[in-house]
Amino acid sequence: MPKVQFIDPGVARKSGEIKFKPIPVNQYSKSIQEEKNNFSNDDLIRIYHDMVVIREFETMLNLIKTTGEYSGVPYDHPGPAHLSIGQEASAVGMAYTLTVEDFIFGSHRSHGEILAKGLSSIQKLDDVDLMKIMETFFDGTILKIVQKDFKGSVKDLGRRFLIYGTLAEIFARETGFNKGLGGSMHAFFTPFGVYPNNAIVGGSGDIAVGAALYKKVNRKKGVVVANIGDASMACGPVWEGISFATMDQFTQLWDDGMKGGLPVIFNVMNNQYGMGGQTAGETMGYGMAARIGAGVNPDQMHAERVDGYNPLAVIDAYKRKLKIIADKKGPVLLEVLTYRFSGHSPSDASSYRSKEEVEAWQNQDCIHTYAKNLVEAGVTDQLKLDGIWQEIKALMVDLLKVSIDDVVSPRMDIRKRPEQIGEMIFSNTPTETMEERPVEVNHAMAENARVIQLAKKERFAYDAEGKPFSKMKQYQLRDGIFEAIIDRFYKDPTLIAYGEENRDWGGAFAVYRGLTEALPYHRLFNSPISEASIVGTSIGYAMCGGRVIPEIMYCDFLGRCGDEVFNQLPKWQAMSGNVLKMPVVLRVSVGSKYGAQHSQDWTSLVAHIPGLKVVFPVTPYDAKGLMNSALQGTDPVVFFESQRVYDIGEQFHAGGVPEGYYEIPIGEPDVKRAGKDVTILTIGATLYRALDAAKILEEKYGLSAEVIDARSLVPFNYELVIESVKKTGRILISGDATSRGSFLNDLARNITELAFDYLDAPPVVVGSRNWITPAYELEEAFFPQAGWFLDAIHEKIVPLAGYVAGENFTDMEQIRRAKLGI
Amino acid sequence: MSKNYDLAIIGGGPAGYVAAERAGHKGLKVVLIEKGELGGVCLNEGCIPTKTLLYSAKLYDNAIGAEKYGVQAREVTFDFGKMMARKEKVVKKLVGGVGLKMKEHHVEVRRKEAYIKGRSAAGISITAGEEEILAANLLICTGSEAFVPPIPGLGSPNETILTNREILQLKELPSSLVVIGGGVIGMEFASFFNSLGTKVTIVEMLDEILTGMDSEMSVMMRQMYAKKGITFHLSAKVVEVNGTEVIFEKEGKKESVTGDKILVSVGRKPVTKGFGLENLGVELDRGGIKVDERMKTNVPNVFAAGDVTGFSLLAHTASREGEVVVNNLTGRNDRMRYNAIPGVVYTNPEFSGVGLTEEKAKEQNIAYKCVKLPMAYVGRFIAENEGGSGVCKVLVGEKYGEVLGVHMLGNPSSEMIYGACMAIEMEMTLKEMEEVVFPHPTVSEIFKETIFGF
Numbered sequence A: 001m002p003k004v005q006f007i008d009p010g011v012a013r014k015s016g017e018i019k020f021k022p023i024p025v026n027q028y029s030k031s032i033q034e035e036k037n038n039f040s041n042d043d044l045i046r047i048y049h050d051m052v053v054i055r056e057f058e059t060m061l062n063l064i065k066t067t068g069e070y071s072g073v074p075y076d077h078p079g080p081a082h083l084s085i086g087q088e089a090s091a092v093g094m095a096y097t098l099t100v101e102d103f104i105f106g107s108h109r110s111h112g113e114i115l116a117k118g119l120s121s122i123q124k125l126d127d128v129d130l131m132k133i134m135e136t137f138f139d140g141t142i143l144k145i146v147q148k149d150f151k152g153s154v155k156d157l158g159r160r161f162l163i164y165g166t167l168a169e170i171f172a173r174e175t176g177f178n179k180g181l182g183g184s185m186h187a188f189f190t191p192f193g194v195y196p197n198n199a200i201v202g203g204s205g206d207i208a209v210g211a212a213l214y215k216k217v218n219r220k221k222g223v224v225v226a227n228i229g230d231a232s233m234a235c236g237p238v239w240e241g242i243s244f245a246t247m248d249q250f251t252q253l254w255d256d257g258m259k260g261g262l263p264v265i266f267n268v269m270n271n272q273y274g275m276g277g278q279t280a281g282e283t284m285g286y287g288m289a290a291r292i293g294a295g296v297n298p299d300q301m302h303a304e305r306v307d308g309y310n311p312l313a314v315i316d317a318y319k320r321k322l323k324i325i326a327d328k329k330g331p332v333l334l335e336v337l338t339y340r341f342s343g344h345s346p347s348d349a350s351s352y353r354s355k356e357e358v359e360a361w362q363n364q365d366c367i368h369t370y371a372k373n374l375v376e377a378g379v380t381d382q383l384k385l386d387g388i389w390q391e392i393k394a395l396m397v398d399l400l401k402v403s404i405d406d407v408v409s410p411r412m413d414i415r416k417r418p419e420q421i422g423e424m425i426f427s428n429t430p431t432e433t434m435e436e437r438p439v440e441v442n443h444a445m446a447e448n449a450r451v452i453q454l455a456k457k458e459r460f461a462y463d464a465e466g467k468p469f470s471k472m473k474q475y476q477l478r479d480g481i482f483e484a485i486i487d488r489f490y491k492d493p494t495l496i497a498y499g500e501e502n503r504d505w506g507g508a509f510a511v512y513r514g515l516t517e518a519l520p521y522h523r524l525f526n527s528p529i530s531e532a533s534i535v536g537t538s539i540g541y542a543m544c545g546g547r548v549i550p551e552i553m554y555c556d557f558l559g560r561c562g563d564e565v566f567n568q569l570p571k572w573q574a575m576s577g578n579v580l581k582m583p584v585v586l587r588v589s590v591g592s593k594y595g596a597q598h599s600q601d602w603t604s605l606v607a608h609i610p611g612l613k614v615v616f617p618v619t620p621y622d623a624k625g626l627m628n629s630a631l632q633g634t635d636p637v638v639f640f641e642s643q644r645v646y647d648i649g650e651q652f653h654a655g656g657v658p659e660g661y662y663e664i665p666i667g668e669p670d671v672k673r674a675g676k677d678v679t680i681l682t683i684g685a686t687l688y689r690a691l692d693a694a695k696i697l698e699e700k701y702g703l704s705a706e707v708i709d710a711r712s713l714v715p716f717n718y719e720l721v722i723e724s725v726k727k728t729g730r731i732l733i734s735g736d737a738t739s740r741g742s743f744l745n746d747l748a749r750n751i752t753e754l755a756f757d758y759l760d761a762p763p764v765v766v767g768s769r770n771w772i773t774p775a776y777e778l779e780e781a782f783f784p785q786a787g788w789f790l791d792a793i794h795e796k797i798v799p800l801a802g803y804v805a806g807e808n809f810t811d812m813e814q815i816r817r818a819k820l821g822i
Numbered sequence B: 001m002s003k004n005y006d007l008a009i010i011g012g013g014p015a016g017y018v019a020a021e022r023a024g025h026k027g028l029k030v031v032l033i034e035k036g037e038l039g040g041v042c043l044n045e046g047c048i049p050t051k052t053l054l055y056s057a058k059l060y061d062n063a064i065g066a067e068k069y070g071v072q073a074r075e076v077t078f079d080f081g082k083m084m085a086r087k088e089k090v091v092k093k094l095v096g097g098v099g100l101k102m103k104e105h106h107v108e109v110r111r112k113e114a115y116i117k118g119r120s121a122a123g124i125s126i127t128a129g130e131e132e133i134l135a136a137n138l139l140i141c142t143g144s145e146a147f148v149p150p151i152p153g154l155g156s157p158n159e160t161i162l163t164n165r166e167i168l169q170l171k172e173l174p175s176s177l178v179v180i181g182g183g184v185i186g187m188e189f190a191s192f193f194n195s196l197g198t199k200v201t202i203v204e205m206l207d208e209i210l211t212g213m214d215s216e217m218s219v220m221m222r223q224m225y226a227k228k229g230i231t232f233h234l235s236a237k238v239v240e241v242n243g244t245e246v247i248f249e250k251e252g253k254k255e256s257v258t259g260d261k262i263l264v265s266v267g268r269k270p271v272t273k274g275f276g277l278e279n280l281g282v283e284l285d286r287g288g289i290k291v292d293e294r295m296k297t298n299v300p301n302v303f304a305a306g307d308v309t310g311f312s313l314l315a316h317t318a319s320r321e322g323e324v325v326v327n328n329l330t331g332r333n334d335r336m337r338y339n340a341i342p343g344v345v346y347t348n349p350e351f352s353g354v355g356l357t358e359e360k361a362k363e364q365n366i367a368y369k370c371v372k373l374p375m376a377y378v379g380r381f382i383a384e385n386e387g388g389s390g391v392c393k394v395l396v397g398e399k400y401g402e403v404l405g406v407h408m409l410g411n412p413s414s415e416m417i418y419g420a421c422m423a424i425e426m427e428m429t430l431k432e433m434e435e436v437v438f439p440h441p442t443v444s445e446i447f448k449e450t451i452f453g454f
């Protein structure tokens, strides 16, 4: 797209071949003796220690799950436990070199990674900082528990803190790292650089890239490691994350200071199995996961397979790979070969692998082999190592007892505070800017061509006589969105926006026209056609503390980022126990003219998912005010826009759209036309057809309709609607979504319950047909039209004298259609 | 030139003409299209002519039995021709009356065959003969016609084989009559001809006559008529008709019976063909037009009432359904209810019922209590029914004592049953009924006596 890049046919059409470099496989071969210059004896023993912590931690969980006790302490844990017994060297090797500023993301099988990275960070933090972290986290709640009767060093206290916080989280205790709302598969602790683990296979594949984007854009130290499984390499979001992370623009188009690859390492923990599917040989074709790097970019992602059975081999690889990242040559793909002895979960009977195979890998057990090598190299003796193991075991028994003590480690008392979880769904913290520092922009806002042009526009659609100004003169809905967004770009230095065709093109539907000139590349750029990564990276970006506006060109493409929108974006605030915030405003445009896959209103799908705020403004005033509110908040907002009305002027707000900043609170519907005989509540651009209907009702049938624009779906304040129904006794609820299962029905149900005594007829839903959206020329048969409101009133509420209905709203037709599923 | 109406009605039977009258009264611009005579089946070949004839028969019965009351009427005879002529007169008078009512309520009547052409944004277009009519709403009341089942030898009506229509036009009294179907229509005609001395045989496929009515009373009724000389063949399936011979299968054996005339009264079928219903896409259900509680069809602005819906098949149901349509059209929310529709068999004695029968209550698992009293419990009945017997049965809900059903065998139950209809419609309980004062001495007191039997 960028004009600066000339695509020369002469070059593009030249014959030649793509050359690949060999990808290294298990090339590390040093003995401990040879490494003695690089590691102190303490370091080498600490590596052993950390591996044993993981082994014992996981063994404890395994015994609890399979025998109901550990070292004579009985406990029942009904929740999940995906253990990594056998994989300890890969986790410790991965974490060893990382600093506190380096972040890791993980999977369902990440207890080992949490502990390894936690132990590594504890080791690197000085005692004062470590204490501060422990003292401030949840007001020192966890610290108080692990400090009781403990007299050891700050670092040992830190280790107790780490193991306890993780264990209590796994057991769903309120004293866990995430108040027990994350659990085994999601536990994390950001002060140690441990970011969310993900129960959706491959879920971290794009989120981690967003974290790396945050580091790069905001000039933060550190790298990001995405710990993902070998089987997750088949997942779309992982591919999309890789595509996003390797975009040429990082090295070719971004400004000089910003130039360079993303600081992210895709760390494939290759235990050679999915659940029961064997990746190499059965479910994948890559042979070795590192091969994938060869196809992605000319650097081949610096891909390499290392022996994850040897912690020193992994550490060696990390030292080299971190250098690549530091040289801005990322991203990196590292395949860490390992093996899990434990089942996928404790209920796994390992029917998919032979006993001989497991035994063969157990014979080379990473911990025992490493211990043997340490003793052979004279670093320590077996007695000492056994002593370490015994100490760790004692520590586990001690912390297990504390973590299952219902008095010390209670679960959330939902009876006492029934809304405790509810209160965590949204953070609701108005925040002007996510970070105090100067914003990076290309010119002063007043110099922006679009801003200058907007100053000349009519901010109300009609002149003093009530005649509409020409479309060209009118300040349009797209201008309202633009004004709110550019304003925030000049306030919040962390704010970035991206999506398909966002830069140069001006964004789909010209909302971003003028932004390209105002903003450097790293604040506004074009993404790959990769909706999963557009949303997924935004989630990672926001988790780290940045504000972001991802854009999905058409609502219909939401399916392409289903997991990101349904499982990730809405959940992390609550799953973190409110540690994380999610200031993401996801712009979604609802189409109308391009048929079945470009015209769907999927607001209902999104409204169904707890944890998302959902708005759908259709006037310039509402669009600007709601965008301001969305951008001022720290919650994920799915911001729906309608392609039917991008060019519409302001017809309602007296005085037009204010030039300055104002907010419209999310969740407040608005009366767009007052009336007394019937209420029409609409979602989205259906508003304008409802207003047409209101006019006909008034003129032809003497019925005065009150038209209310929902503006928001989640949250939603029913009070205004109920007041209206008290007056009118009748209500129609309409939107462009296909009727079955739509949010319109939700509104109808609530209104029925809340205003039953005031209703003369049941609320009537006027939605689209349960069909595919036909061609534009046939849309009148599909989307609610002005006439449909009269049809529905006539048929279901009150007969209109002499009225002949168009669309069929008879009960019998309703039943017939339902029977046929159409 | 087409003309605009608020409401067009096809069919001038009890559904159509009553709806027209009510709609006209409420100020709607109405056109009623009837291809035959106003009044429909009911006035012309159903309720009214049969009741007129049955009254003649009853007078004859009474005259013969007058001695029991100390009245002597010697050489009692009858003139079949005069009976039929009086019936014609009554029908004419009533049909004329309907016409006057239409005028009075500004209903435009077209005595033409209607045909539905289709539906557009402008309205529903119909033709009445040559005339084009455009109406905002359409009410279909095309009624029903006698159903002649596909049995070998049973083609369309002829000299011997008759339906209600032909039998009402007989010139001479048949000496014997075979009635196929022992339902209400069959029993009424059987009763009439039996009174006049015709040898009547009833062939019924089910194991009892008048199914749907209280079964205990149906048995009593059958036994009374058996005494009067009617022959009943129950569980008898007609397999062939051969001239005057009706061949039926009973308990696996073939039997036959012959009659001068054969009346086919096995049921009626809704009239849904031949007038363009398909041009609207109106949905049918078991042969009738499918409607909801407000008599709306599946097509906006199109309604149906009366026999054409295919279930109740009673004139008073038809009229009430027509009224429901008009109420809803004129802004009154009205739903059709079928739980208090009375059914009367105008035999001698009359047999009337409303609401749930015991059979239905059991079938629907409704907990009920039931009390039954002989009619002879009240003075007036004894005074007027020498040697006659009858019975009254009341069903109430077990928990609340609300009246669920009332069934009476005996004269003049047809005139009394409406009291029970009101009780059910108003959801009255035993307690409330006990406080109602009945005139004394009347046969209606049997209702009150039965109530006090709980």
Ligand SMILES: Cc1cc2nc3c(=O)[nH]c(=O)nc-3n(C[C@H](O)[C@H](O)[C@H](O)COP(=O)(O)OP(=O)(O)OC[C@H]3O[C@@H](n4cnc5c(N)ncnc54)[C@H](O)[C@@H]3O)c2cc1C
Binding pocket: B010, B011, B012, B013, B014, B015, B016, B033, B034, B035, B036, B037, B038, B039, B040, B041, B042, B043, B045, B046, B047, B048, B050, B112, B113, B114, B115, B141, B142, B143, B144, B164, B185, B271, B274, B275, B305, B306, B307, B308, B313, B314, B315, B316, B317, B318, B346
């Ligand atoms: C022998 C007999 C005895 C009965 N006795 C009783 C009784 O005692 N009590 C009782 O409640 N019920 C009785 N009924 C039933 C009662 O007659 C019907 O329930 C009632 O007539 C139904 O009324 P309707 O308006 O639905 O239809 P109908 O009365 O059948 O009227 C339909 C009308 O529509 C007209 N029509 C049809 N198609 C067209 C067209 N295309 N264009 C114009 N006009 C058209 C027909 O000509 C007809 O006049 C009896 C029926 C029979 C046959």
Ligand SMILES: Cc1ncc(C[n+]2csc(CCOP(=O)(O)OP(=O)(O)O)c2C)c(N)n1
Binding pocket: A107, A108, A109, A199, A200, A201, A202, A228, A229, A230, A231, A232, A233, A271, A272, A273, A274, A275, A344
């Ligand atoms: C999207 C998704 N699909 C399937 C699963 C079920 N599942 C959990 S773990 C797992 C295997 C993952 O294998 P890999 O990525 O190699 O990680 P490992 O379990 O070996 O650590 C599967 C299929 C899931 N959690 N998420």
Ligand SMILES: [Mg+2]
Binding pocket: A229, A230, A231, A269, A270, A271, A272, A273, A274
């Ligand atoms: Mg695996």
